Amino acid sequence: MDVTALRALQAPLKDEYRTNPDAAVITLKAHGELDDQNIACKVETGRAIALAGLHPATGGSGAELCSGDMLLEALVACAGVTLKAVATALEIELKKGVVRAEGDLDFRGTLGVAKDAAVGFKAIRLFFDV
Numbered sequence: 001m002d003v004t005a006l007r008a009l010q011a012p013l014k015d016e017y018r019t020n021p022d023a024a025v026i027t028l029k030a031h032g033e034l035d036d037q038n039i040a041c042k043v044e045t046g047r048a049i050a051l052a053g054l055h056p057a058t059g060g061s062g063a064e065l066c067s068g069d070m071l072l073e074a075l076v077a078c079a080g081v082t083l084k085a086v087a088t089a090l091e092i093e094l095k096k097g098v099v100r101a102e103g104d105l106d107f108r109g110t111l112g113v114a115k116d117a118a119v120g121f122k123a124i125r126l127f128f129d130v
Contacts, residue, residue: 072101097130
C-alpha cells in the first residue's frame with residue numbers, strides 16, 4: 001500500500017473522528033473459555049482458537065501457548081503495524097525492520113511463593129530496529 005491509498009482509506013475515518021470524537025473511542029475485547037479438563041483457557045483470536053495454558057516455569061508442559069507470550073506477541077504486532085502505517089503515511093520507505101518485546105516475570109508471585117513478588121509482568125520493554 002502506498003501513501004495515496006492509505007490516505008484515501010483513512011480520510012473518511014479522520015473526518016468522522018474530527019466531527020464526532022466519540023466515534024474514535026473503541027473498546028477492544030477478547031474472549032476465552034476455561035477448559036473443563038485442563039488448566040487452560042481457549043481464546044478466540046478471530047482466526048482460530050488458541051489454547052493458552054501454564055508456562056513451564058509454573059508447571060506447564062509447554063504444549064499450550066503461554067498467555068504472557070501472547071501478550072508480548074500482540075504488543076509486537078500492534079507496534080509493528082503502527083510503525084508501518086505511520087511510515088507509509090509520512091512516505092518513509094522501510095525496507096526492513098524488526099520489532100521485539102520482552103518482559104520480566106517473577107514466577108514466585110504467580111505461584112504464591114513470595115508475598116512481596118508481583119503477579120504478572122514487572123517490566124515490559126519494546127525495541128525497534130529499522
